[in-house]
Amino acid sequence: MTQCFEAAIAAFHPVLPLTIALSGGADSTALLLACAQRWPGQVSAIHVHHGLQAAADHFEQHCIDLCARLQVHLTVQRVDARHARGQSPEEAARTARYQALQTAATTHAIAPASIALAQHADDQVETLLLALSRGAGVAGLAAMPAQWQRGGLVWHRPLLLVAGADIRRWLQTQHHNWVEDPSNTDERYTRNRIRARLLPVLEAVFPAFRATFARSASHAAQAKELLSELAEQDLAQVGNPPHIHALQALSPARQANVLRHWLLIAHQTTPANNQLTQLQQQIHACTTRGHRIHLKVGRGFVIRTGAVLHWYN
Template sequence: MSLPDLQQHIAGQTHLLVAYSGGLDSTVLLHQLVCLRQQQPFSLRAIHIHHGLNPLAESWVAHCQQQCARWQVELEVVNVQVDGREKGIEAAAREARYRAFRQHIQPGEALLTAQHLDDQCETLLLALKRGSGPAGLAAMPDKMHAGAYVHLRPLLRQTRAQLELWAAEQQLSWIEDDSNQDTRYDRNFLRQQILPQLAARWPHFAQATARSAALCGEQEQLLDELLAESLHALIDKQGALAIQTLEPMSAVRRAALLRRWIAHHHGLMPSRDALSRIWQEVACSREDAEPRLQLGNFEVRRFRDRLYWLARHPSVRDQIIDWPVTASFLTLPAKIGRLERADKGTPVRAPQAGEAVSVRFQAQGKFHILGRAGSRPIKKIWQELGIPPWQRERTPLLFYGDRLIAAPGVFVTREGDPKQQPGWHICWQQEEQ
């Protein structure tokens, strides 16, 4: 790639974050950006992800630090944990990388990664192996919006041989990851054994697959545009999907909308079987059921004829947390937030002498809440208030001794009624999910 081509790819971006592994591809990309920076001013940072999977990983960090210091590029090194038990090392490492990118990219920055034409070919073949549809076969776009930032891949039209030529001409040094030779990994198997044979038989095979990927991407973009209005009508402000409107649709149209609903939540695209299970086991389960289907770190659940895409959290159902009366706030577990005694909030009576204050996440029996006649089972109260089961499991319940006083921000029981007397105001500060 010439520098003018690169300049065109990053047009309009003034703050760049480069994923820098120290390998050939990212070294060439970072070097080209350093050269371009001499011609036009822009902010340039690099991020190196330390997976901790290779004994040489520390030396790779040192190499990247030295190179960035030489090129006067700020470098951020991020250590991640990779658990390959569920999806395999390759997928888990990629997920950990992109999670780190999302967490460390700064407002206004664009993320640049160094995938090239050969990578695109490998990605399409892997998608074929998985039996992917057009979305998977579209492989990698050269520009995409990933939540709050733009993700650019400016080298997608360059072959690895072209990158090697640039590196040789510029006398660059880079890291050779010995694990790239391990053909137990699918991508390495394609790279080492399959693609050389395909290229020997059909020299332009990589370019042809890139065109196929681009055509699949165009078809997906067209479907996105055609289904955008329908999807918008199906989704409410909480991002939940209306089930009844989906029921009379054809299975093909319904599956296409389900895929785009998951993409709306930035979820990994499920298999065809998983999509079928979402509809059959969750959407179409009996009315009184509380179905849930786990998909990686997320789950699909149903409530009142709507599907919800939810992050999974550890259970806090059996936890009991003491709240000393001398403490003005209490930090809650599992990213639930914290409770504060403040000037504003849910009014409750103050605890009496000898009443221990605690927070729990479940209650048993019947309760009389203020504003309602008579007592009701706690499950009935939640239902009448329209609180979904997963929110009930993460709503803090204030107890004095063994008496339920309130669910701050939701209800107060008769036992917690301040009765116009000075008491406490409890404010639940929830964490953003």
């Protein structure tokens, strides 16, 4: 079931000190306010200035004013979030934001043990629907994790079971304002079209959709973890780099699983579905010493060198 905002905050137990990723919008403003009230003197904030729109300076000023009122230390991190050729603007901004949060968290006055992000239940639904629209596998359907570790920090999303409307209602009771990002209503972005057109329909047809979608994402996350554990065991058997003969001994599903795992952990790349299918076909056909493998996979190429596979870019 979904949670109300206050219940979610009560159930949130991060290791302190805590830093909040503060955009200035309703969700992160509410999260900062609630956490600063609960753990006075143990909470700081980071605002990432993307510089992508005219309102960016207004967002920054809101964050400065809010943190001054709450007596919370604020770090402003300016980034170049322009997207590269072939990269979506959303992906570029997201990558720049996480890199800036990681950098700022290790350099500002209060070195945090934890970082909290304000994504909520509606964001989780949108992420899951986007994954479904792209034909994602288990990893994509797992959507956003509530907690993970990276760069020596524990990252949290304590509001993943809270509807966005509930967060705004709570914030209104606190008589605090927030800034509205004008890009959130721009329906050129798929996520915004989902929010504006699909979520109201889901609300009308399946009132409990936030809770049921979250449950499905949780099931997918468990399956993802099991597949990862199996892939680690299989990679230990086939080798890194993997031996072709050992790969051929695996079932197609386990072979695909371990190949994805190898490419991700060893080379930080992810194959498209058709690339992985072609690679498996070549592995199956590799019955002679002279059989050549040279395939585009992810950001580079998989080649055969003797009895093993290698990847390069």
